[in-house]
Amino acid sequence: MGILRETLREKVATGLAACIGCRECLRVCPVAPPSLRIADLNQATSAGDPPQGEIARFAAECTQCGLCVPVCPTGLERDAMVLWLRSRMDPRPREYFRLETFGPGKSVGRKVGVAVHNLKNRGRLGQLAQHADKRSLQPADTLFFFGCTIFSETGMAAKVLDIADYLKTGYEVLGGLTSCCGWGHYMAGDLTRAEEMMAHVAGRIGKVAPREVVVSGSECYAALSRIAAVYDTPFTPVTVSSWIRRNLHRFPLRHFAGTMTFHDACHTSRKLGEGEEPRRVLRQLGAMVEMPLSGAAAPCCGHHQFGVNPEQLLKLRRDRLDMAADAGAQRMVVECVHCQEAFSPVAVKGEVEVVSLVDLIHDLIIADSGPTPQPVHFSAPVPSNDGSRVPAEGA
């Protein structure tokens, strides 16, 4: 049994024994049906069989946001218990199949698949294409890890490298389908594949032997924190927000017009308690308001539901943007590439705009020195106001 599976199994077994049944976890859960009983849920979680009916649907719809954790009076991780259920789902939701595109693989078919994918995206990626799934990696102090998000249509990876060039930082880049961090697979309950992928990424990072690894995805940050702790790869994972904050004095700072608010990413703000870094940057960039639900209480963008229930996701996202508008913000700033992918297509023109912290800093340096900005394109349809068209998840 892999470490990931064994740790989760142990955590779930202790959690089930310690659960006092207060239902506080399900009360705050954005997707739990009101009829769901803790006794049934715990029983299904401890059983060896695949979950069925209402419980299987709940396991698939859980966004792994972790909102259920801080409210538990006995300190349990309901999200981990649901993940354990998810790992036993049979059949697995068809929305998970696209995860199979990611990660390393030795077969010829797999290699051809990766090559074709990269060829197709070459034009869109521009300069960045040289880094996607490249074989050779050079030693460097700073490694930018983009994993599969190098292909994200937000263009965040290219902008991060523009900023690094502006700062004249020496760096190496790790990104591409084969170096996906595996966190998505973990969140989908594919524990074996996730473990393989993390081990592979640990090996690739070992080749660069960096002092720090800068990441732009909240889930990649969680994965790299685990990789740094478990595998023998001594490096410090750093969120892109933290990296920007450290270099803030080197940017041509100015205030942006209008009021901003910040949407916390689950894995950095809530699960790893690092919500302060992006706020420290934003306070230098203009007027800030907090939404009533922020920090540990912030709702999730729903990325780790993998699009199983599109209507539910659309509502989650719309509600969050409404909350930003109600707080008086014209911009909702995100730090995670997945949050940006989730919210941007839902944002309605003329209402709250969704931008990343990287976008803001990139705007500053463009105004200063003028590297060509990467355009932001979304291939997904922007939904009409009645919510009838649902955006696809990003890469």
Place this chain on the structure above:
Amino acid sequence: MNYLIAGFGPAGAHAATAIREADPQARIRVFSADPHPFYFRASLPWYVLDRISSDDLWAVPKGHWEALRVEHIPRPLISIDPGGQTVTDSEGLEYRWDRLLLACGLSPARLGCPGENAGQVVGFGTLEDAVRVRELCQQGGRAVITGGGVRALSLAWVARRMGVDVTLLVPEAGLGAPWLDAAGSHQLFRRLADDGVEVRLGERVTSVESQGGRVAAVGTDRGKGIACRWVGVGVDGPPQLALAGSAGLAAGPRFGSSGGELQVDGRLQTGAPGIFAAGDGCAVIHDGHRLTCGGWQAAATQGRVAGINMAGGDAVYEACRHYHAATLYDLPMTLIGAWDAEGDAEVTTNPRAEGFRRLVFRDGALIGAVLLGDRRHANVLRRAVEMGVKVRGHELQMLRTDVDLNRLLRPSGEYHLY
């Protein structure tokens, strides 16, 4: 084999399940003092507040015990004959056993003073108590609650949420005994005071006075009368000691309090052959350490260990795996490992700090911890205790909530939270 279990809380329920797994032919009978099968007793506060329904309180799905062929007899046991291997229930019926488990937990102790049987004197340990507490809270006014542990503080919290004025009379010198020392008790005291609870330490109820058939006031051993509409009994009493005593099993003094507790070995066996004990009110003596147990998870895990051993297996309840998480009023408290041990080193947070931590070390390893008010790191500390990680040199840093303990304790093993 004939298995009898006294008590249908988490200890009894998990023991029954473990026995069934090991012995498909066994006859398993579980007795209880309250009429219901295993339910989420520790969730009664949420039930009183109407955040869960009575249906949510059943701890296993409908038909579970029937499917496991576990018989529930809703009557308490009164005595044990260890030689004849029989027990007698409250109706005088006798039952034979090959293996017997005592898992009667704790229940509200009697006030033991004049007026204690008045209709507005209520405990907080059963579904029936909770229904009564809800009715009394809805009437408003002031309540006097006795005790300074989980039961009393949960009751005080619920009463405050329902708009009741609360005076808490704590017989001990501090709150949260025996888990918290003076610094921890002080933190809790501040929190209660902030929420408007009047706390009187080292004071007991000596009389309950009624007027017109209703509780009107209590007298205390400090000679003060407190006007109130009802009295909540939150001091824990150990019902199984009387039962154990009838089998000639002696109780040891309860750690940090005046009560007694039943002593068992690491396999949860008492001094009498074939008789095991688990859950609240037990102390496990194993590996040179005497661990005072308590809490839902410990009871469930011990029930499982006892069940395995009763059915002929070999399992041990290890102090390093002990975990007790509860809420004291509304502050989370976590006890990890041998939290009550005397190590060779100990560190405690500054009394003025937010959140309280006490960490106990032996031979350079963390062996136990008490956390109040902040549960960050609980999982990391728990793993460090379980794995016996050497942490010498990091003792003071481990008191801080703002350091990355995962990273600090690396590379000695796997401490990550995921």
